[in-house]
Amino acid sequence: MKTTTMTLCASVLLALAVPAQAAGDPKAGKLKTSMCAGCHGIPGWRTAYPTVYSVPLLGGQHADYIVAALQAYKSGERKHPSMSGIAASLSDQDMADLAAYYASSYSGQAK
Numbered sequence: 001m002k003t004t005t006m007t008l009c010a011s012v013l014l015a016l017a018v019p020a021q022a023a024g025d026p027k028a029g030k031l032k033t034s035m036c037a038g039c040h041g042i043p044g045w046r047t048a049y050p051t052v053y054s055v056p057l058l059g060g061q062h063a064d065y066i067v068a069a070l071q072a073y074k075s076g077e078r079k080h081p082s083m084s085g086i087a088a089s090l091s092d093q094d095m096a097d098l099a100a101y102y103a104s105s106y107s108g109q110a111k
């Protein structure tokens with residue numbers, strides 16, 4: 001009986017956690033920037049691997065642009081060794097949340 005109750009609770013929680021539409025949530029996006037902040041968010045920052053690249057700042061960028069860029073990396077339409085791998089691991093909801101967060105953070109810093 002206990003298992004049934006727990007399974008039921010878990011399903012209810014899951015149903016609540018999945019939003020009705022894929023609208024970006026800046027608060028959820030902020031929590032997901034931990035995997036982006038190491039490269040993005042430092043003005044003038046360059047990655048040293050696989051070669052030296054300038055890393056574009058995302059803060060203040062349009063949400064639609066960020067989602068389009070991430071989708072393009074994921075589909076292979078746009079290619080970059082680091083970003084292709086990262087975008088491949090993001091769901092549509094992750095992209096929408098990250099885009100909503102970066103679009104609302106004008107300082108250019110991932111705070």
Ligand code: HEC
Pocket residue numbers: 032033035036037038039040047053054055056058065066067069070079080082083086098
């Ligand atoms: C290993 C370093 C690294 C990490 C980590 C990283 N990026 Fe990037 N990102 C880059 C580089 C370098 C570019 C520029 C690539 C190019 O020239 O296409 C880039 C480009 C982008 C672009 C396109 C920007 C533009 O102006 O066209 C977006 C959007 C983006 N990254 C989002 C993210 C998000 C969201 C995350 C976290 C989920 C993330 N990146 C994590 C290095 C990184």
